[in-house]
Amino acid sequence: MHPQRLTPKERLQLSRQVMPAQDAAQRRANFAEVNLGLPETLALIEADRCLQCKNPRCMLGCPVNVNIPRFLELLSQGRLPEAARSLLHDNALPAITGRVCPQEIQCECECIRAKKGESVAVGHLERFVADWARAHPEAVPVLTAPPSGRRVAIVGSGPAGLTAAGELARNGHDVTVYEALHRPGGVLVYGIPEFRLPKQIVDQEIDRLRQAGVKIECNVVIGRTYTVPELRARFDAVFIANGAGLPAFMNIPGENLKGVYTANEYLTRVNLMAAFAPDADTPVLRPRCAVIVGGGNVAMDAARTARRLGAERVVIAYRRTKAEMPARVEEVHHAEEEGIDFELLCAPLEILGTDRKWVRGLRCVRMQLGEPDASGRRRPVPIPDSEFVIECDMVVSALGTRANPLLTATCRDLKLNERGNIEVDENGLTSMPGVFAGGDIVRGAATVILAMGDGKRAAIAIERYLLETKA
Amino acid sequence: MHLITAKTRLSPNVTRLDVQAPRIAEIRRAGQFVIVRRGEGAERIPLTIADSDPAAGTITLVIQAVGKSTRDLVALEPGEAIRDIAGPLGHPTELITAGRALCIGGGVGTAVVHPIAQALARAGVNVTSIVGGRSREWVILEAELRRCGDVVVCTDDGSYGRKGFVTEAATDYLKSGRCDIVYAVGPVPMMRAVANLTRPLGVRTIVSLNPLMVDGTGMCGGCRVSVDGKALFACVDGPEFDGHRVDFDLLAERQTTYREFEQAAAARPDHDCRIGLGQR
Numbered sequence: 164m165h166p167q168r169l170t171p172k173e174r175l176q177l178s179r180q181v182m183p184a185q186d187a188a189q190r191r192a193n194f195a196e197v198n199l200g201l202p203e204t205l206a207l208i209e210a211d212r213c214l215q216c217k218n219p220r221c222m223l224g225c226p227v228n229v230n231i232p233r234f235l236e237l238l239s240q241g242r243l244p245e246a247a248r249s250l251l252h253d254n255a256l257p258a259i260t261g262r263v264c265p266q267e268i269q270c271e272c273e274c275i276r277a278k279k280g281e282s283v284a285v286g287h288l289e290r291f292v293a294d295w296a297r298a299h300p301e302a303v304p305v306l307t308a309p310p311s312g313r314r315v316a317i318v319g320s321g322p323a324g325l326t327a328a329g330e331l332a333r334n335g336h337d338v339t340v341y342e343a344l345h346r347p348g349g350v351l352v353y354g355i356p357e358f359r360l361p362k363q364i365v366d367q368e369i370d371r372l373r374q375a376g377v378k379i380e381c382n383v384v385i386g387r388t389y390t391v392p393e394l395r396a397r398f399d400a401v402f403i404a405n406g407a408g409l410p411a412f413m414n415i416p417g418e419n420l421k422g423v424y425t426a427n428e429y430l431t432r433v434n435l436m437a438a439f440a441p442d443a444d445t446p447v448l449r450p451r452c453a454v455i456v457g458g459g460n461v462a463m464d465a466a467r468t469a470r471r472l473g474a475e476r477v478v479i480a481y482r483r484t485k486a487e488m489p490a491r492v493e494e495v496h497h498a499e500e501e502g503i504d505f506e507l508l509c510a511p512l513e514i515l516g517t518d519r520k521w522v523r524g525l526r527c528v529r530m531q532l533g534e535p536d537a538s539g540r541r542r543p544v545p546i547p548d549s550e551f552v553i554e555c556d557m558v559v560s561a562l563g564t565r566a567n568p569l570l571t572a573t574c575r576d577l578k579l580n581e582r583g584n585i586e587v588d589e590n591g592l593t594s595m596p597g598v599f600a601g602g603d604i605v606r607g608a609a610t611v612i613l614a615m616g617d618g619k620r621a622a623i624a625i626e627r628y629l630l631e632t633k634a
Numbered sequence: 635m636h637l638i639t640a641k642t643r644l645s646p647n648v649t650r651l652d653v654q655a656p657r658i659a660e661i662r663r664a665g666q667f668v669i670v671r672r673g674e675g676a677e678r679i680p681l682t683i684a685d686s687d688p689a690a691g692t693i694t695l696v697i698q699a700v701g702k703s704t705r706d707l708v709a710l711e712p713g714e715a716i717r718d719i720a721g722p723l724g725h726p727t728e729l730i731t732a733g734r735a736l737c738i739g740g741g742v743g744t745a746v747v748h749p750i751a752q753a754l755a756r757a758g759v760n761v762t763s764i765v766g767g768r769s770r771e772w773v774i775l776e777a778e779l780r781r782c783g784d785v786v787v788c789t790d791d792g793s794y795g796r797k798g799f800v801t802e803a804a805t806d807y808l809k810s811g812r813c814d815i816v817y818a819v820g821p822v823p824m825m826r827a828v829a830n831l832t833r834p835l836g837v838r839t840i841v842s843l844n845p846l847m848v849d850g851t852g853m854c855g856g857c858r859v860s861v862d863g864k865a866l867f868a869c870v871d872g873p874e875f876d877g878h879r880v881d882f883d884l885l886a887e888r889q890t891t892y893r894e895f896e897q898a899a900a901a902r903p904d905h906d907c908r909i910g911l912g913q914r
């Protein structure tokens with residue numbers, strides 16, 4: 164128990180606690196998690212930094228409005244079971260979001276303390292409380308309601324699908340999740356690497372859902388094994404959360420050379436198929452020099468993976484400057500610490516190959532920032548006569564993903580927007596009665612927390628729909 | 635878990651497995667494939683659905699043991715199980731409903747051609763099949779194909795049927811009369827040779843491509859092939875394409891991406907495989 168409550172002045176005097184991390188030189192060669200987690204003493208001090216604002220702006224910055232001051236207050240008082248219950252009530256997967264949310268543009272950027280110094284480390288504390296809850300499952304029992312007799316199908320087991328499944332099962336509905344791959348978790352298991360999000364955490368969350376009665380059927384590809392109309396006929400409602408799994412290409416010459424990967428393929432081989440192990444059945448190329456094209460989380464993950472697989476030089480090539488990079492700041496920082504080189508204001512023109520059709524280099528052009536474009540960001544424009552070649556034997560394109568048409572092409576009644584994303588109303592309802600959608604398939608490649616928010620919103624709407632359609 | 639109900643050896647390194655997968659058995663159509671993962675830690679590999687028995691709830695897989703993953707699969711015995719099977723994937727074959735069709739199968743590709751010939755014959759199409767193998771013992775599914783129409787067997791060494799390549803028999807067939815469509819499945823050089831043969835004749839030619847795959851759902855892009863200069867994904871846009879538009883050189887190159895890796899795996903002590911034709 165914490166001895167006594169601090170005055171606001173005392174709180175203001177505390178400075179932000181630093182997340183302990185694996186040493187950069189050591190972690191370059193392993194896949195173990197980089198951040199080690201705050202020890203309890205530091206977590207309690209950090210929680211005391213929260214000023215318990217009357218109008219907590221951090222909550223507004225959170226896409227799912229987690230009651231941050233409440234769980235921080237409970238934490239600062241050492242009341243961990245209550246802190247855990249409070250957090251889990253608002254956010255079903257805090258051990259995951261605590262690790263992968265872009266806190267610096269959400270809760271932490273709204274934190275009043277960020278105005279004059281450093282924000283409360285909300286993400287690190289979320290992780291701390293969530294990890295405590297994982298270690299003490301008895302403190303946060305899985306809640307279930309009596310069976311409702313209603314059946315809901317969920318397509319995709321990423322954060323959107325898992326969140327909706329949890330909410331619906333909690334209300335007693337019979338929930339079946341269909342997943343195309345052999346393992347549930349979506350991007351959390353095939354995209355985001357172990358060193359950032361240990362797979363054991365995802366597995367544990369999935370076990371909790373199973374305990375709550377959720378059925379998960381892997382190897383079922385909706386659009387092939389069953390169609391959405393077939394699901395609709397067998398279930399009272401359907402939630403589509405199949406993500407944005409269609410890789411974008413650079414559309415430059417040489418993209419079919421051996422040694423060119425999409426980030427999806429590269430990361431799937433290493434993460435889902437465990438190709439990092441030397442005797443794994445699934446192979447992955449181990450280059451001397453890898454160039455990763457892109458500036459988001461995916462690019463950082465691919466670069467840091469290549470580093471861990473033994474590449475001597477890893478380069479991130481990005482068209483704009485570091486300030487415009489969409490990746491989480493912590494990932495950029497960790498990548499720099501791990502010795503990843505950044506070629507900024509650099510756009511790829513052509514991948515060069517050997518006569519045996521292996522990658523030997525990437526021809527690029529130097530960019531400068533011009534007028535702002537539609538997104539408000541200054542548009543990069545090429546500088547004449549500034550071409551140069553980065554010698555390398557692997558190129559990974561990490562340019563984002565779009566909606567995969569596999570499912571939607573077999574369900575013509577689903578209204579799509581011009582980019583192939585499913586159109587929904589403010590409740591996540593699609594153009595088909597009883598069929599809801601959320602996550603990346605609606606938003607395009609977005610974030611874990613937004614996908615979860617969609618899952619929660621759809622679960623509420625499905626709940627209402629089930630009541631309305633009760634026989 | 636998918637129980638293996640029967641196992642037959644078709645040629646020295648080609649094995650047929652009948653496996654329980656009721657939903658896939660019920661809805662699969664000619665030309666479609668499944669992604670199979672034998673067990674924990676195993677690779678995901680694409681395999682054509684060679685046949686199915688909806689009543690028994692089984693599908694037939696015909697597997698050529700060329701690498702570790704396929705070798706491990708064919709080591710399974712009836713009563714054992716395959717952990718993961720996803721499908722049916724890919725587009726069904728574009729079938730004609732009348733006229734004359736030539737089906738050409740090279741090596742294990744014959745197992746891909748067989749369901750096509752079956753579907754054509756059922757629709758009332760006049761089917762001739764040409765199947766090739768190194769020598770007599772490497773020719774597979776001849777009896778099954780005979781149920782669909784005429785069969786010409788070719789062996790490289792002349793130990794059975796015609797001596798020579800399937801393309802020579804195909805040339806003779808194409809000279810002998812009308813042909814509305816050709817289906818050719820086998821190693822890349824064979825499919826390329828058939829496409830080159832039919833192109834000047836203007837005979838539509840469908841080939842089934844076998845690039846490396848991971849997910850089989852269009853997510854990774856690893857299976858990309860070039861058709862008419864456009865990058866398409868064999869797993870979702872194919873696996874069958876117009877043979878006159880496919881860049882076979884690129885396909886052959888990309889198939890060798892992990893050759894060194896495979897050689898390293900082959901050098902491990904448990905290895906006993908014989909390098910065969912292209913894996914499928």
Ligand SMILES: Cc1cc2nc3c(=O)[nH]c(=O)nc-3n(C[C@H](O)[C@H](O)[C@H](O)COP(=O)(O)OP(=O)(O)OC[C@H]3O[C@@H](n4cnc5c(N)ncnc54)[C@H](O)[C@@H]3O)c2cc1C
Pocket residue numbers: 263264265318319320321322323324341342343344347348349350351354355356383384385386404405406407408430460461464491567569570601602603604608609610611612614851
């Ligand atoms: C490498 C990488 C790093 C990222 N890092 C971050 C990060 O740090 N922070 C962050 O907030 N976000 C990050 N993101 C984005 C985030 O992961 C996604 O926005 C989020 O996972 C989307 O959730 P979802 O539930 O909509 O879909 P997904 O997680 O994509 O899950 C969809 C699931 O549906 C399955 N599926 C697809 N089609 C079918 C079908 N036809 N039938 C059945 N199942 C199907 C897929 O196999 C998959 O399992 C990252 C993404 C990637 C790729």
Ligand code: FES
Pocket residue numbers: 846847848849850851852853854855856857858867868869870
């Ligand atoms: S196998 Fe991954 S996209 Fe085809």
